[in-house]
Amino acid sequence: MLETARNTRTDSRRDLVTELLGLWLVLAVFLDGWAHINLPSLETFFTPWHAALYSGMLATAAWTAVVIWRNRTPGQPLLQAIPPGYRGTAAGVVLFATAGGLDLLWHELLGIEVSLDALVSPTHLLLGFSLFLILGTAVRSARAAVRAAGHTGNLRLTPAAIFAVVLMTGLGAFFLIYVSAFVRPGPTALFTPTPFGSPGRNQSELPVVVTLASYLLTTALIIAPFLFTLSTAQRPARGIVTLLVLVAAWLPVAMIGLHPYSIAGAAGATIAAIVADLLLTRIPDTWLGRRLPAVTAGIAALLWTGQLVAFTVTDAIRWPVSLWLGSVVLSAAVAAGLALLSSWAPGRSARPEQGDGGGSPAVESL
Incomplete structure (x- = not known):
């Protein structure tokens, strides 16, 4: 038993180092993205920004090699020496x-x-797909640990695995930055409703259409990983909504150049995320079962309301009330729909019962 506990601690530290290298990679990706946006004169592959990314990958490759070599027994082929969860990393x-x-x-x-x-x-x-494989290391490692222990309950996410989910969300925010609700003026932009058939209607509505789509997709980007982490534990990981909003909002905001409207919107959503996490610590367990759609809908509504309040304080909301309020309602509906889909399973309860091995002290202590 002591040996098992020791191995678990060692594996957790190993996974945490892997995810810290993943943080290096994610930050380097956003740095390179910033260069492409703000330095359009780039005409060569060999740039400091690429150097940051590829040096991070070299460090990750070296660390992965060390992990495999340490796990190898004399005479064992290297492919067989790859620890559980690290085949995808390699x-x-x-x-x-x-x-x-x-x-x-x-x-x-x-x-x-x-x-x-x-x-x-x-x-x-x-390149992005390869990074997702690397960033998912701790999640695969946690899944392998559950299987090795012979447990039939839910996957237990370690702090390193929670970190991995957050980093993967950040990488997703990078590749979906063109539909991010945090990088557009949104409701602060002037919009004049134009009747159907009027000249210029499509041009005037196009920015609003893109912004509405951005609200829905950004909501999914935050709520989907939240639901994944919640599916592994009886209670949400402490601070998980705030962590997801930080990477989904602030990394894209920094990448596009820290515009005042984007800073205000990200700040408002971040404050709302902190409030959401505080409320989640007090919510009854029953609300995380059949009422989970209401919980995720409330989180989405709170995040975008926080953004709208920040817009109002720092500038102004120029959309008609039907439009900005409708965007919040639609986002809440998307969040509720994702929760409903994630918890639906014929013949099974939506949440594991207490004592069935579904909880995770490691997640709770994050």
């Missing part, structure tokens, strides 16, 4: 190296992307 490192070479070739042949095309470039998407 695959991510190899894939990143391959995608990096292809990206270099792409840039040399076709030039450097300086706009939206940089986010959907095939080589960049391949």
Whole structure:
């Protein structure tokens, strides 16, 4: 039993180091994105921003090699020495190296992307997928630990695994920054309703349409990982909503250049997230079962209301009330729908019962 506990602690520290290297990679990705947005004169692959990213990957590759080597017994093939959860990490490192070479070739042949095309470039998407594999290490490791222990209950997320979920959310925010509700003027922009058939109606409504879609997708980006972490424990991890909002809001806001409206909106949503986390510590367990859709709807409504309040204090809301209030209601509906889908399983209860092994002290202590 002591040996098992010792191994668990060692594995947790190992996973935490892996995720800290993942933080390096995520920050480097946003730094490179900032350079592409704010330094459009970039005409070469060899930049300080790429150096930050690729040096982080070299450090990650070296650490992964150390982890595999330490886990190897004499005479054991290296492939068999890869610890549970780290096969995806090794695959991510190899894939990143391959995608990096292809990206270099792409840039040399076709030039450097300086706009939206940089986010959907095939080589960049391949690099992003490899990073998701690396960032998910602690989650896979936690899942493997549950299987090795012979437990049949829910997955137990360690603090490193919670950190991994937050980092993956941040990386998702990077690739979806063009539909982020935190980087647009949103309801602070002037909008004049134009009747159907009037000249210029499509042009006047297009920014509003994009902003409405951004609210819905950003809501999903925050609520989906929240539901994933909640599915592994009896109670939400402390501060999880705030952590998710921090990476979904502030990293994109910093990347686009810290505009006043984006700072205000991110600050308002962050304060609302802190309030949401405080409320979650007091919410009855029964509300995390059949009433979970109401909980997630409340979180979404609180986040966007916080943003709107910040807009009102620092500038003004120029959308008609039906539009900005409707965006909050629609976002709450999306959050409720995600919760309903995540908890629906025919013949099974939505939440594990106390004592069935579904809880996680590690998550609670985050």
